[in-house]
Amino acid sequence: MEASWGSVNAERGWYVSAQQPEEAEAEELSPLLSNELHRQRSPGVSFGLSVFNLMNAIMGSGILGLAFIMANTGILGFSFLLLTVALLASYSVHLLLSMCIQTAVTSYEDLGLFAFGLPGKVVVAGTIIIQNIGAMSSYLLIIKTEFPAAIAEFLTGDYSRYWYLDGQTLLIIICVGIVFPLALLPKIGFLGYTSSLSFFFMMFFALVVIIKKWSIPCPLTLNYVEKCFQISNATDDCKPKLFHFSKESAYALPTMAFSFLCHTSILPIYCELQSPSKKRMQNVTNTAIALSFLIYFISALFGYLTFYDKVESELLKGYSKYLPHDVVVMTVKLCILFAVLLTVPLIHFPARKAVMMMFFSNFPFSWIRHFLITLALNIIIVLLAIYVPDIRNVFGVVGASTSTCLIFIFPGLFYLKLSREDFLSWKKFGAFVLLIFGILVGNFSLALIIFDWINK
Template sequence: MSFHEGDINSTNDERKRLLSVQAEGEYDEVIIVHQKKTGSSWYSSVFLVVNAALGAGLLNFPEAYHEAGGVIVAIVVQAIFLVFIVAAIMILAYCSDMKGAATYQDVVSTVCGKNAQRASAMFLTTYCFGTCITFLIIIGDQWEEFFLFVAKDFYCQHHPWYMNRASTIVITSFLLILPLCFPKRIDFLKYASFVGVIGILYVVALVTIKYFLPHDPPGPIKTKPDAWMDVFHVVPTICFAYQCHVSIIPIYSCMEPRNLKQFSKTVSVAMFLCVATYTGTAAFGYLTFGDLITTDILLSYDPDPAVIIAVILIAVKTYTTYPILLFCGRAAFECLWTDLRGLSPEVIVSQEGRRRKITTVIWFIATLALAVFIPNIGIVIEILGAFAAVFIFIFPGMCMLVATLAQVQNTGQWTGRRKFFVAFSCCFITLGTFIFGLTLAQSIMNFTNGGIKADKSKYTC
C-alpha cells in the first residue's frame, strides 16, 4: 500500500481528508489531502457575540437600575454576576473541545449525558422562542414610534393598515428577517452583526449625550433599595442582557483557528463592549429621568431626529439578532425532535436540509403571530431572565462538576485546584437554582397583579 500527500494551503489547524481508491477488493492507495478550513477570525466573532448579547435588555436596563435601588447598587450586583457569566462561557468552551461539540445541548450531552442534553434542549428551545417574540415586539414598537414622529397627524387620524403595529411587524419581518434564517452555519451572520453593533453604539452615544445636554429635571432618584429583596429585580435583566451562552458554542465552533486562547480574546473584547454599553446606557438613562423612566428607554425622550435615528437603528439591530436566536433554538428543537423519533444518524444527516427549512418557517410564523398580541417587553424579559439563569449558572455548573469528578476518578487524586472547581461549580448550581426560582416567582406575581401595562410614552396620538 502506497501513500501520497498533497498540500493545499495547509495550516496547523487544517482538516485531513482521506480519499481511497478500491482496487480488486482492497484499498490500494490512500491520498492524504490537507484542505484549508474556512471560518471566522477571533475579531469577527466579537461582533457575533456582541450582537447576540446586546439587544432587548439594553432598552430595559435603566428601569432595572431604578427597581434595584439606584446606580451604585445595580453596578455592584452586575459586577458580581459578571464573574459567573464570563466563567460560564469559558467552561462551556472548554467542555465543547472535549468532543468538538457545535451546540450548547451537545456540550451538555458530552459531559453530563443524554438526559441532561434533553433537559437543556427543552429549556433552550423555550428560551429562544420567547426571545424571538421579544425581538419582534421591539420591531413593532420602533416602527410605531417612527410613524408617530414623521406623520403623526395622518397616522392618528386615519390609522392606515400599512402603518399599524401588526402590519409593520409582519411585512418587515418577512422581508428582512426570514431570508437570514435559513443558512446552516451561524457565521453567515457576522456581517449583519457588524451593522447591528454599530446601531447599538449609536444608542449608547445618544443616551450619554442627552444626559449632558439641558433636559427636564428627573424624577426622584434612588440611592438604595426600598427593601433588600429589591436588589434581585435587576438580576433577570442582567441574565437576559448578558445571555449569549446559547449561541456561544455555535460561534466558537465556526472560529478558525478554534482554540481557547483565540476564543478568550473574543470573549474579553465582547464583554468589555457589553459592560460599557449596558452600564453607560443604564446609568445615564436612569439619571436623566429618575423614576419617570419607562420600560423602553427610548420612549422616555422627546421625539427628535436623533432619537428617531436610534429607533430605526434598534429595529435594524433586532432584525440581525433574531436569526441568531432562531439558529440556536432550531438546533435545540431538532435535537429533541430527532431524539423523540429515534432517527438514525444517517437519516438525520440526509433529512437535515428539509428539516431545517420546515422548522425555520414554523418557528418564524409562530413567533410572529404571538408578537402581534403581546403589549410590551417588560414581563417577557422577567420570565426569560429566569430561564437565562439556567443557561448561565445551572448547566455550566453541572458541566464543571461532572468533568472535575471524572478527572478525580481517573487519577484518584484530590488536588487543591480540583477541590476549588467542585466548590465553585456547587456555587454555580446553587446560585442558578435560587435565581431561577426567585425571578420566575416574581414575574408570575407581577403578571397576576396586572404587571403588564403599556408605557406612558411621548409617542402617542
C-alpha cells in the same frame, strides 16, 4: 459521539468548520478533537467578526430595559449586580469550553447528553428552544411597538389608518422580508457583517442617550410642542439613588441574565472561528462581554439620570414621550430597531439546531426540514410578539427560568458531573458556586415576579 468538523453534521443539522489551532495550545484539545482539527482546514471566521457575532448574540432588547432596572436598584446596586452577572457569564463560558475540549462535543445539547444521557439532552434542548423563542419574541415586540411610532414621527397629519403605521402588519412584512431570509443562511459566520452593523447601531444609541440627558430637564415636563406642563414638583425626584429596592427589583437579576445570555451561540461560533483554540475563543468571549458591559452600563446610567424614577420599562418610550419629533431621537430609534432586528436571525441558529437535535437527530440533513423548522419558529415568535402585552414580562420570566439555567445552572452542574478534578479544586468549587447561585437567583426571582403578578 464524534463531532464532524468542517462539514454538514448530518445528525445535528448545522454547519461547523475549524482550522488547525495554534501549536502552543494544541495540547488543550482531546485527541479526537485535535485529530479532526488537523484533518480539516478552512479559512474560518476572523477574531473581529466572531466578537461582533457574539456581541450581537449578547446585545438586543435587554439594553432597553436596564435603565428601568437601575431605577429600581440604585446606581451602586446596579453596578455591583451587572458586574457580577458579567463575570459569572464569562466564567460559565470558560467551563463550557473546558468541557467541550474534554468531551470532544461541539454543542450544548451534546454536553447534556454526555453528562446525563438522553434526558439531559432533551432538557438542554428544550431550555434553549424556550429561551431563544422568548428572546426573539421580545425583539419583535419592540419592533411592533416602536417601528410604527418611529415612522409616524417623520410624518405630519393623521396617517393612523394607513397600513405602514400598523405594528402587526409591519411586523409580518419585516419577518417575511428580512428575518426569514437571513435565518435560512446555512452558516452563522455569514451574519458577521450584519452583526458589526448592529454593534455600531448600539454604540450610536449609547452616545445619543448620553447627549440627550441634557435635553430633557428635571423636574420632567411633558410635550414641548403642543403644551408644556410639569409632571413632578419634587426636586428629590431629580436626585440619583445609590441603592434602592422595591418590588420591581425582582426583575433585576433575571433581566441582567437575559441581557448577557450568549451561551447557545458560543459553540457554533467557536466551531467556525479562525485558528480555533480554547484560549482564543475565551478571548473572543471576554472581549464581547466587556464591550457589552460597557455599552449596557453607559446607556443604563444616562438613561436613568435622564428620567430618574419616571424611566419606562422600555427606554425608547420615554424619549418618544418627552422629545417628540426630535430628529436625533427618531434616527437613533430607527438604528436600535435595526440592531434588534438583525439579532433575531442570529438567535434562530441555536433554536433551530436544538429542535433538530431533539426531534431529528437520527435523520440526515435536509434543506426542506431546515426551511420548515425556520418557518415554524418564525410563526411562533410573530404570534408571541403580537399577543404579549409587556416586554418586562418576557425579561422577567425567561430571565429567571431558562436564562439562569443556561448561564449558571447547566455549566456548573455539567462541570461537576464530567470533570475528573478533585471536588476541592478551585475550578470545581467555582462550578459549585455557579450552580447554587443560579438555583437561588432563578427560584427567588421567579417567586417574586409571580407574587407581583398576583398582587396586581
